[in-house]
Amino acid sequence: MKKLREFKLCRKCNKELSYGKFRERKDTGWTDINNKLRYTYCRECEKKRFKEAYKRNPIPQMLSNSKIRAKAKNLAHNITTEDIKKVWPKDNICPVLKKPFEMGFKLGKTKSMAPSLDKIIPNKGYIRGNIVVISDIVNRLKSDASLEDLKKILNFYIKNEYK
Numbered sequence: 001m002k003k004l005r006e007f008k009l010c011r012k013c014n015k016e017l018s019y020g021k022f023r024e025r026k027d028t029g030w031t032d033i034n035n036k037l038r039y040t041y042c043r044e045c046e047k048k049r050f051k052e053a054y055k056r057n058p059i060p061q062m063l064s065n066s067k068i069r070a071k072a073k074n075l076a077h078n079i080t081t082e083d084i085k086k087v088w089p090k091d092n093i094c095p096v097l098k099k100p101f102e103m104g105f106k107l108g109k110t111k112s113m114a115p116s117l118d119k120i121i122p123n124k125g126y127i128r129g130n131i132v133v134i135s136d137i138v139n140r141l142k143s144d145a146s147l148e149d150l151k152k153i154l155n156f157y158i159k160n161e162y163k
């Protein structure tokens with residue numbers, strides 16, 4: 001018979017934690033008191049592991065995010081890890097702001113200088129020849145704005161038109 005546990009030692013941090021501190025999984029794992037399978041690493045350790053892997057190599061996460069965004073917005077997607085590597089700035093510097101990328105998180109979100117995949121022409125989607133790696137802050141500011149609108153934004157602030 002399976003052993004049903006309420007508490008379990010996390011294989012990573014070695015803390016004895018209640019079953020709710022471990023994520024559920026379908027295929028394999030240990031069995032909690034409700035007869036559900038759980039991961040052997042606690043949620044906190046999983047998060048840490050994810051962040052460390054991201055810092056070492058952010059490309060898998062960037063690729064996965066782009067697939068999710070393409071699906072949600074019904075955009076084309078045919079890029080691979082290799083395509084991202086090809087357009088990666090060699091000096092690890094954001095080509096727009098000329099500041100180095102920072103692989104990391106702040107308050108649960110990627111940092112402003114985290115590398116981010118941008119679609120040069122937004123509605124063409126994530127296809128070869130239409131992607132560039134820039135800092136997250138630039139990507140967020142640009143969003144889906146056209147070059148014309150970006151110029152208007154810049155002019156608005158340069159000319160102090162809000163006064």
Ligand SMILES: [Zn+2]
Binds near residue numbers: 042045
């Ligand atoms: Zn743990």
